[in-house]
Amino acid sequence: MLCLxxxxxxxxxxxxxxxxxxxxxxxxxxxxxxxxxxxxxQQFIKGIIMSVPAKVLLVDLNNFxxxxxxxxxxxxxxxxxxxxxIDVFSPLMVGVRGTIREAxxxxxxxxxxxxxxxxxxxxxxxxxxxxxxxxxxQHSGITAHQQAVLEAFRESLMQSAPQAVLISTYLMYYEVCxxxxxxxxxxxxxxxxxxxxxxxxxxxxxxxxxxGLSGLIAGELELEAPNIINSxxxxxxxxxxxxxLRFASDGTIKGKVARPLKTLDDVPFPDxxxxxxxxxxxxxxxxxxxxxxxxxxxxFCSDVTSTAGRTYRSRSPENVIAEIKHQYERxxxxxxxxxxxxxxxxxxxxxxIINNMxxxxxxxxxxxxxxxxxxxDNGLSAEDLIAAAKSGCVRLTTGLESGSQxxxxxxxxxxxxxLIGQFLKNARAAGISNRCTMIIGYPNETHxxxxxxxxxxxxxxxxxxxxxxxxxxxxxxxxxxxxxxxNPDRYQGFHIVSENAALAQxxxxxxxxxxxxxxxxxxxxxxxxxxxxxxxxxTQAQDFEGxx
Numbered sequence: 199m200l201c202l203x204x205x206x207x208x209x210x211x212x213x214x215x216x217x218x219x220x221x222x223x224x225x226x227x228x229x230x231x232x233x234x235x236x237x238x239x240q241q242f243i244k245g246i247i248m249s250v251p252a253k254v255l256l257v258d259l260n261n262f263x264x265x266x267x268x269x270x271x272x273x274x275x276x277x278x279x280x281x282x283x284i285d286v287f288s289p290l291m292v293g294v295r296g297t298i299r300e301a302x303x304x305x306x307x308x309x310x311x312x313x314x315x316x317x318x319x320x321x322x323x324x325x326x327x328x329x330x331x332x333x334x335x336q337h338s339g340i341t342a343h344q345q346a347v348l349e350a351f352r353e354s355l356m357q358s359a360p361q362a363v364l365i366s367t368y369l370m371y372y373e374v375c376x377x378x379x380x381x382x383x384x385x386x387x388x389x390x391x392x393x394x395x396x397x398x399x400x401x402x403x404x405x406x407x408x409x410g411l412s413g414l415i416a417g418e419l420e421l422e423a424p425n426i427i428n429s430x431x432x433x434x435x436x437x438x439x440x441x442x443l444r445f446a447s448d449g450t451i452k453g454k455v456a457r458p459l460k461t462l463d464d465v466p467f468p469d470x471x472x473x474x475x476x477x478x479x480x481x482x483x484x485x486x487x488x489x490x491x492x493x494x495x496x497x498f499c500s501d502v503t504s505t506a507g508r509t510y511r512s513r514s515p516e517n518v519i520a521e522i523k524h525q526y527e528r529x530x531x532x533x534x535x536x537x538x539x540x541x542x543x544x545x546x547x548x549x550x551i552i553n554n555m556x557x558x559x560x561x562x563x564x565x566x567x568x569x570x571x572x573x574x575d576n577g578l579s580a581e582d583l584i585a586a587a588k589s590g591c592v593r594l595t596t597g598l599e600s601g602s603q604x605x606x607x608x609x610x611x612x613x614x615x616x617l618i619g620q621f622l623k624n625a626r627a628a629g630i631s632n633r634c635t636m637i638i639g640y641p642n643e644t645h646x647x648x649x650x651x652x653x654x655x656x657x658x659x660x661x662x663x664x665x666x667x668x669x670x671x672x673x674x675x676x677x678x679x680x681x682x683x684x685n686p687d688r689y690q691g692f693h694i695v696s697e698n699a700a701l702a703q704x705x706x707x708x709x710x711x712x713x714x715x716x717x718x719x720x721x722x723x724x725x726x727x728x729x730x731x732x733x734x735x736x737t738q739a740q741d742f743e744g745x746x
Contacts, residue, residue: 271468383410417441417456515550601654648719
């Protein structure tokens with residue numbers, strides 16, 4: 199299908215003719231005589247409208263990162279290639295800043311963390327719900343300043359005057375999206391919403407019913423964006439595009455979820471020119487080399503049940519290296535963050551980055567997440583890490599999750615503590631800053647498991663520079679939810695309390711976390727975490743403070 203913005207019509211100016219219908223002439227192939235066509239008034243007016251490039255407003259509600267958003271960058275690049283005019287609305291443009299990860303704690307950091315955990319694990323459901331409500335409002339700048347964001351969006355609609363609005367969002371901004379759709383409906387502007395979790399039926403069944411929403415994206419459809427917008431502007435049924443859902447007047451949902459995108463090299467490099475670069479603490483470019491995770495078995499992980507996480511697919515090494523060179527030259531940046539779930543999923547890509555980074559982007563520094571798997575070659579040997587450091591790698595994040603091998607096995611992490619410990623020592627020796635994620639409150643967890651986590655951190659206090667410690671949050675569609683519903687007796691004292699389909703949240707309560715011995719063990723663990731997070735980062739990694 200031709201893009202609306204690519205269709206052009208040649209008309210004679212009305213000022214040159216007083217007759218209706220106007221005439222236009224083109225020359226026949228023999229170049230001897232013109233062939234005159236007469237256009238109806240409807241054709242003429244439609245032609246004028248279609249000769250003007252359509253304007254699309256891209257709305258970025260992924261305000262966690264301290265760098266431009268990939269999904270918006272991809273859409274901007276693809277739509278510009280199709281000759282659409284693009285404006286971008288980002289909360290950062292109106293002073294709403296992204297979340298800082300693992301901010302260095304002050305003197306109140308430890309008592310605050312302990313109080314927060316005590317309230318979050320209260321025996322009273324009402325106390326827990328109130329705490330969750332307060333946390334939700336403060337979770338990001340967008341939720342904390344929701345009214346200001348909506349007012350800025352209203353002004354953006356008036357100034358930009360788009361013909362269509364595309365919103366990229368996390369589920370947590372459901373209420374914000376409802377209001378944005380209402381504002382667009384008031385101005386008769388069609389709206390498409392996309393995000394990372396709309397392939398889950400319970401989730402999309404709620405979102406697709408938002409009043410004023412023209413279509414919900416359930417798949418990786420960036421390459422189809424021009425055609426979808428064309429259908430939208432031509433008043434056609436957008437659900438004819440696989441992966442676009444809409445709520446019909448008869449109360450049914452039209453359309454179906456799209457299959458995972460396999461031809462990742464076909465996606466053009468993202469265009470970040472619309473982002474307010476001057477407002478970021480540092481100039482950092484995000485890159486994703488693959489979608490999904492080659493391990494993909496962790497029981498708690500919602501990333502692998504997300505839109506882009508279904509099955510693992512990789513770009514070619516050549517395509518990735520070409521993008522690094524392109525972004526380095528276009529934006530004059532030397533800081534890169536690879537946002538793959540695990541960058542060492544494809545060792546050919548992993549080693550291509552290590553071997554070519556300084557050639558295509560001299561002086562570059564980069565960070566990534568990796569999985570310390572049990573494969574014979576996981577790409578993370580001491581030699582690999584030394585080479586990575588020489589190529590500019592300054593920080594690696596890995597999922598430790600627990601210092602108890604028993605809990606790690608329950609989680610189906612596919613890791614061993616001795617291998618993770620050796621990785622941390624080798625990476626630190628190579629000059630790489632280590633960041634670990636951890637989870638507490640997993641089913642069947644005891645105070646002995648928490649004690650084991652504290653001991654692991656004590657043993658590796660010199661090797662780790664940041665810890666992201668989270669209480670277990672359960673997301674709809676993940677393996678652990680299926681296990682709990684299929685065999686609830688498997689996890690003693692662990693209950694599903696309620697479910698919020700629109701947010702894919704499964705509220706749960708684990709009796710074990712309210713035991714005094716468990717709380718005491720967590721208090722000791724928090725002391726280790728706060729101590730580690732109070733460190734100053736390695737000099738070479740400081741540009742990425744608070745990023746990942």
